[in-house]
Amino acid sequence: MVICKLLRTFSPFATVILRKEHKIIFSAPFLPKRLCVMDSRSPELNSVPKVDIDPEGVFKYILLNVHTADAEAEGASVTILRGYKRCNYHSDIYDEVQEKLKPLDCEPLGGGRISHEPKEKKIHIYGYSQGYGKADHEVAAKLIKDAYPGYKITISDEGY
Known part of the structure; x- marks a missing residue:
């Protein structure tokens, strides 16, 4: 197997x-x-890290649905979160991730911002993306909580 x-x-x-x-x-x-x-159905999807964010600071993030183009694995998908300070726009994150994930396909589910304070073990998720709309911050919080156990994760619909 x-x-x-x-x-x-x-x-x-x-x-x-x-x-x-x-x-x-x-x-x-x-x-x-x-x-x-x-x-x-898709070992390739299982190898994709669910969360990849910068180690500290305030930056934009997006949620993405990643799936295979393989008809045999139809329906197999995974939701991932990516956030980087180096990307000025949510679409910059999408372009970077899309290139890295080839041959897998991905589509943006929305975006926002993250404030990551590693010394205090706090991550705050808030805001929205003008291009992709507001991400489901509850989904983002669950993904981050699994990747950063011991952190205090908060969300807010306030702010841009």
Whole structure:
């Protein structure tokens, strides 16, 4: 099984617990959460980090839906978050991510801003993108909370 081999590359201790439909639930002692879910229809999607943001500062972010162009894996997708100070516009983030993710396809779901204070272990999500509209800050907060355990995550619809 391809997924088992993929898991074993991460850890020889990874164990597949249940296979239901196209989801694989596995145990991996090297991860913060012991139980994880992978979509067996697309190993490429499983290798895409869910969150990639700058280590500190205030910057724009976007949520993206990433999916394969493969008809066999139709319906397989993942939501990711990207935010970088170096990008002046939300569309700059999209262009950069789209190029990095090839051959996968992606579409923007909305944007906003993030204030990341690593010393205080705080991340504040707020605002909107003029080009893509407001991202679902609740979804962004969940993704960030999973990537930054121990951080205080707050959201607001105020501000640009």
